[in-house]
Every structure is written in structure tokens, then in C-alpha cells.
Amino acid sequence: MADLAKKMEIGISTFLEASPHSPAGKPVSHAERLRNAVEEIVLADQVGLDVYGIGEHHRADYAGTAPAVVLAAAASRTKHIRLTSAVTVLSSDDPVRVYESFSTLDGLSDGRAEIMAGRGSFIESFPLFGYSLDHYDELFEEKLELLLKIRETEKVTWRGGHRPAIQNLGVYPRSVQEPLPVWIATGGNPESAVRAGTLGLPVVFAIIGGMPERFAPLVELYKKAAVQAGHDPAKLQIATHSHGFISDTNEQAAEQFYPHVQAQMNTIGRERGWPHYDRAAFDAASSLRGALYVGDAEYVAEKIVLLRKNLGLTRFFLHVDFGALPHRDLLRAIELLGTRVAPIVHKEIARMEG
Numbered sequence: 001m002a003d004l005a006k007k008m009e010i011g012i013s014t015f016l017e018a019s020p021h022s023p024a025g026k027p028v029s030h031a032e033r034l035r036n037a038v039e040e041i042v043l044a045d046q047v048g049l050d051v052y053g054i055g056e057h058h059r060a061d062y063a064g065t066a067p068a069v070v071l072a073a074a075a076s077r078t079k080h081i082r083l084t085s086a087v088t089v090l091s092s093d094d095p096v097r098v099y100e101s102f103s104t105l106d107g108l109s110d111g112r113a114e115i116m117a118g119r120g121s122f123i124e125s126f127p128l129f130g131y132s133l134d135h136y137d138e139l140f141e142e143k144l145e146l147l148l149k150i151r152e153t154e155k156v157t158w159r160g161g162h163r164p165a166i167q168n169l170g171v172y173p174r175s176v177q178e179p180l181p182v183w184i185a186t187g188g189n190p191e192s193a194v195r196a197g198t199l200g201l202p203v204v205f206a207i208i209g210g211m212p213e214r215f216a217p218l219v220e221l222y223k224k225a226a227v228q229a230g231h232d233p234a235k236l237q238i239a240t241h242s243h244g245f246i247s248d249t250n251e252q253a254a255e256q257f258y259p260h261v262q263a264q265m266n267t268i269g270r271e272r273g274w275p276h277y278d279r280a281a282f283d284a285a286s287s288l289r290g291a292l293y294v295g296d297a298e299y300v301a302e303k304i305v306l307l308r309k310n311l312g313l314t315r316f317f318l319h320v321d322f323g324a325l326p327h328r329d330l331l332r333a334i335e336l337l338g339t340r341v342a343p344i345v346h347k348e349i350a351r352m353e354g
Contacts, residue, residue, distance in 0.1 A: 007314055008349050010304070010342045011051030012044055012334060013086040013241050014321040016064035020260075028324060030063040034070055036327045037063075041074035043331055045081040047338025053086025053116060053241075053317060058124040061324075068101040068113075075109040083109055086204075086241065086317065087118035087185040091139040092125040094163070095147035096171055103175040111176035116204055117144060118185035135162060141195075144184075148199070151179045183239065186218075193218045197225030202237035204317070211289050212240065213310040239315035240307060243322050244293025245329075246300050246336040253294050258282050260323025261292070293318055297340030304341070305348045316345075 018033040020026060028036075041052045052074075054067035064070065071083040083105060088098055098115065106113035119140045126133050142160040150156055150171050159165040185204040186192035196203040203222050205215050219238060227233055243261070247253035258279060265277035285292040293300050304316050320333045 008308060008345060009050035009082075009239075009315040010337065010345060011049050011053065011082070011315065011317055012040070012337070013053040013055065013317040013319045014040075014064070015055040015057050015062050015319075016070070017061060017264075017321050017324040018063045019061035020263075020324040026326065028327075033063040033324075034073075036330075037070050038074045038077070039327075040330060040334055041071070041081065041083070042077050044334050044338065045074075045078035047335055048342060049081060049334070049338045051082040051084060051114075051315065051317070053084040055086045056089050056120070056125070057122055058128050059122065068105050071113070072105050072108050075105060075112070078109070078112075080112075082112045082114055084114035084181075084183070085116050087116045087120065089120035089125045090117040090143045090147065091119050091136065092129045092131050093143070095143045095150060096166075099147060099150045099171055099175075099180070100173070103173050103180060106175040106177055106180060107173055113175070113177070114181040114183065115147075116183045116185045117147065121187065121206075131162075138162070144195075147182065151175070151182065183237075185241075188215065188218060190218060190221055193222040194225040197222040197227075197231070197236075198229045200226055200229065200231035200235075202239065204239040204241055204315075205311075206241045207291050208241075208243055209285070209291050212242070212291055212307055213289065215240075216310055219311050237315065238311060238313045239317060240311065240313050241317040241319055242291055242293055243319045244300060245320055245322075245325070246293075246295070246297060246318075246333045246341060247329075248296060250295040250299055253296065254282070254286065256329060257294050257322070257325075260325055264323035297336050298344065300337075301341045301344035301348070304345050305352075308345075308349060309352075 016033050016037055018028050018030050044052050054064050054070055056067055058065055067085040102113045102115050139162055142162055146158050149158055155168050155170050156166045157168050183202045183204050184196035187206045223233055226236055245253050245257035247256055262277050284290055286294045293303050318337055320330055
């Protein structure tokens with residue numbers, strides 16, 4: 001554990017997009033997208049990537065409503081890659097079932113499962129499972145408390161305000177890892193960073209806009225809260241999640257990725273009142289200090305190394321499945337991330353940090 005802060009893990013995150021948003025996109029059924037995901041996880045393992053994460057969404061344009069099930073399908077076909085949610089919308093789920101699902105995955109994978117807990121960017125799961133958005137914050141706090149209690153002890157006694165009490169009941173199966181890793185995911189909320197630090201939990205920042213270096217104050221808040229709570233700063237883990245795509249040249253990567261990003265950003269933008277997304281916005285975000293990791297292997301590696309310098313992260317998630325990219329393009333990007341980008345990043349970090 002002492003070397004965690006020095007390690008740099010690189011992996012993939014996805015929401016299993018199934019509906020193309022660009023004119024060039026080809027419709028993909030949910031079933032096909034799920035099967036493709038297993039193939040992508042197997043490839044990610046083969047090319048040496050460290051982690052693969054699937055986010056939970058409950059919309060027609062995503063197939064990832066049950067990340068643990070998809071990850072379990074890949075568990076027996078992989079050897080080394082860690083398998084995580086990205087994220088589990090804990091506020092609208094039952095912590096008992098979340099633990100049971102991921103401890104089962106942990107057993108199937110022989111200790112490679114993780115949970116990334118968050119409140120969710122989309123809110124469809126709240127009415128779907130009968131929860132009120134009026135309790136958005138307290139639901140997460142209460143359910144995180146229960147999840148952490150479950151992973152700490154076999155027999156659980158607990159009482160809260162939004163879930164029936166538990167009186168000395170066991171939760172099974174127990175995980176192979178002790179404890180089962182739980183990360184806190186946040187889009188940049190200071191309270192979330194402080195919560196993660198106070199609890200001594202690893203944190204994931206979703207950086208999908210602006211300049212990633214602007215998250216440095218949140219990283220410091222996280223570290224300060226951890227130290228004040230008595231946690232060892234050498235054991236803190238910090239991850240980021242950003243959209244991106246890798247191809248043979250910077251120009252080719254941009255041409256392949258831009259139509260999907262534009263269509264997806266404008267689709268979501270109409271729901272949320274965002275301004276129109278155009279090529280100028282894309283190019284700015286793809287610049288060295290921007291939040292899009294788009295280009296050839298050398299350029300994307302340079303951006304990841306810069307992120308390491310600015311934020312001290314120990315794990316980087318590249319979210320390539322944006323706007324339902326063609327499966328063959330996803331596979332190629334995963335291959336390049338593992339065989340070309342990761343070796344450059346590791347070599348440069350070793351050079352910088354000795």
C-alpha cells in the first residue's frame with residue numbers, strides 16, 4: 001500500500017452507449033452493445049490496461065443499467081484487469097444489493113472488483129426506483145454509510161431514515177478483498193472531495209470541461225481533509241475520468257471523434273440548456289490544457305503526464321465510448337491506449353519522479 005501514490009494506472013470507462021448521436025452512426029441494439037463490451041474488456045486486459053469501468057444509466061441511449069453483470073461476464077475471460085462501476089448511483093440503489101453484487105464479482109474475478117459510488121449526473125434512476133430528488137444529498141450520505149458498514153463487518157446493525165433498519169444480519173458473499181475497494185466519484189463538488197478525504201476513500205474526479213488543472217484546489221481539499229482525519233497521505237488514491245479518443249494521427253483522431261462529440265454534446269445540451277457545441281469548442285478542449293484527450297498516442301500520453309504533474313493522480317480513465325463510436329474504432333483506441341500510450345506515460349513518469 002505504501003507505493004500506491006507512486007503508481008499510475010491507466011484504464012477505460014464507458015456508459016455503454018447504444019444509440020448513435022452522429023449522422024454517421026449506426027444503430028446498435030442494447031444486446032449487441034453488451035456483447036461488444038465484453039470483447040472490449042478482454043482486449044483491454046490483453047493489452048495491459050489496469051482497469052475497466054462501466055457507468056450506471058437508466059436511459060434508452062445506454063445499455064449499462066447493471067454494470068456488475070457485464071463485468072462478471074468478462075471476469076472469467078480476463079486475468080489482471082480490475083473491474084469497476086463508473087459509477088454506481090448509490091442514492092437510488094440498495095447498499096446491501098450493491099455489496100452483494102460486487103462481492104460476487106470479486107469472487108468470480110479472484111479479487112479484482114471495485115465500486116465507484118456517486119450521486120449520478122443523470123437523475124432517471126430516482127423516479128424509476130421511487131426516490132425523491134428532494135432527498136438527493138441525504139440519500140447518498142446515508143447509503144454510503146451503510147455500504148461502508150457492510151464491507152467492514154459480516155453482521156450488520158444499522159438504522160437510517162430512507163431504508164428499513166437492519167438488526168444483526170449477515171450480508172453475503174463476503175469479498176475476496178478486505179476491504180472491497182469503494183471509490184467516491186464527483187464532478188467537482190468540494191463537499192464530495194472533503195467527504196472522500198475524511199473517510200480516507202480514494203476519489204475520482206470527472207473532468208469533462210474546462211482546464212483539468214483547475215481541479216488542483218479540490219485535490220488539496222481532499223488531501224487536507226484526509227490528513228486532518230488521521231489518514232496516511234501516502235496511501236491516498238486520486239483518479240480522473242475524461243472523454244477522449246486515440247488514432248494514428250492527431251488529425252485522424254479529431255476527424256473520427258468530433259462528429260460524435262458534437263452530436264452527443266448538443267443532444268444533452270438541449271436537455272440542460274447548454275450553448276451549441278461546435279468545432280471551435282472541440283479544438284479548444286483538445287488543446288494541451290483542455291479536458292478532451294484526443295490525438296495520437298504521443299499527444300494523449302503528453303496530456304496524461306501533464307495531468308499527473310498538476311493533480312498528482314494515480315489513475316486515469318479514458319472515456320472513449322462517446323456518441324456510440326463504431327465498435328472497431330473503440331477496439332483500436334483501447335489497443336493504442338494499452339500498447340502505445342501507457343508505456344510512454346510510465347516511462348516519462350519514471351524519468352520525472354525517479
